[in-house]
Amino acid sequence: MHPTAATRRGTLIPLTYYLVCAAGLYAISAYCLIAKRNMIRLLLALEIMMNATNLLLIAFSSYGAPGLTDPLAHAFTLLSIGIGGCLIAVGLSLILHAYRHYQTLDVRALRRLRH
């Protein structure tokens, strides 16, 4: 998508492949968020979505300028992996409490809130 990406086409896997792969990961995580009932699987769907974005960032960092990998995106990705870990930790602790209340991981049990 960046004009200089075309100049690297001979030496690297084309950027389009990464974009398609990230789009596939987004599709998988969106499907999981809608269709899955297990709370841990829902949390994993979020994690897959985060990794799709991280993949995008890393791919863009190598295609921005020829022969250079931009460290900004790498720093961002490392921090965003850390944040993903925090998100999972908070989510799992909520799931643990939910399990103590309902004795199940099925998200359909959490239906007491009115819409």
Add this chain to the structure above:
Amino acid sequence: MFTPLLDTLLFFTMTTPGIGLLAHRLHRKRLTDVYASLGFSLALLLHALTSHNVLAPGVLTIATGVVADFPLGVTLVVDDLSGFMATIYLLIGLLAAIYSLTYMARDTGLPHYYTLLLGITAGMIGVTSAGDLFTLFIFWEVMCLCSYALVAFRTEGWEPIEAGFKYLLMSGAGSLAALAAMALLYGLTGTLNIAQLSQALSDTLGGPWSALALLLFIAGFGLQAGMAPFHTWLPDAHSAAPAPVSAVLSGAMVMTGIYGLFRVLTLIFTPFLGVWPQMIRIFATVTMFTGNLLALFQDDVKRLLAFSTIANIGYILLGLATQSVTGLTGSLFQILNHALVKALLFLCSGSFNRQAKTRSLRDLAGIGRSMPWTCTVFILGTVALAGIPPLNIFWSEWTILVANVEAEQILFAIVMAANLVLSAAYCLRIIQILLLHGETPTSRAATEAPLSLLIPQVVLGALCVIIGVYPDPFRFFAEAAAKATLNIHAYVSAVLG
């Protein structure tokens, strides 16, 4: 490392657990509570003392981090808009902390609670002072993670857990949508600095990729702001959280989503100026009607207030969509007024819940006789929320209406006026139930809230009256922030030099 204000808040956030441990060893339970309130007071004082430094040069830029070279380092940019938002966050945070002194006294794990409360405020102020999307996202997630934990703080009930989990899933997906938008913008321009992005995109006509980024930003930030159709987490989370947390969520945190839209839409997406205001107007209309219609027949006080928050987000978005100084002044003024009124109402509903053990309006009927002070302040807040003239919200709603008429959006001005009538209807219904209906056994058994709970409520009530009677100084404050938001050239040239 960051701005002095942010450093202070982060320092108190990180030291509160230590103080909690010390308090436990010394058997002084109140030490943590007082320490946290002290942290908020110091931060507010510091903000009042340093904000004139920002006002003099207009925009203050700080580059920090290991690599201090410009595009790579962390950039913090503080302008009038950041200062305006920070004032609201600190004020609401301080009053919530003072209210928590008594309200949360029976809970366990208070050092965690105050750490999270300071953390969410630090996160919000970090978001408003971020000069690049990288920093913005990190502070955004600090804010979000603290708010998930705060919503589910009382883990012994089922409601906070359910609401917290729902909120985590929705808000997590929303934040990731915003992150994906940031990644796309990075791929297009090779930078994450807001000023550089603004410059890079202003030269283009805006292709499909930047249009996708725009949509993802609106969805991500809009979800956090409670914009319909992404609002479903908001009533659950606001009503399940402890009352001071609801006040912070509704008065301050939701407005961070609005801040994100303000900043990103006006600064970065200039090529789409013909497209996004119309989109935001449609979203605003849906949001207003959703909030007001669902609030109309609600029996749970806190859910009713949460739906009214959604409606107010609609008004604020409508002001943003005009892209004129008047419209943005109205929006920002509405953010301030709504924060004060909604914090007041949530704190009062907390007092009702604590003294009468119910959130149902039907059970609270006639509570004016047993809790006269709380009920008086609550009704003051309700009257303000209805937009009755001598109180604060009237002025900001009027400004938004005038801005829409000036921008020749008569249809949307009419839609907003219709919604104001709807909101007045449920406000009057609350007043009628609380004052005119006969007492129930629950409301007869209730006693007046202690003085420590009344003080923050009375302070907020007094502010509502003061702004209502003397709106001009506060409107000028909002106007300065609105001008800073729209002055793209000043922002970009201050950062890029």
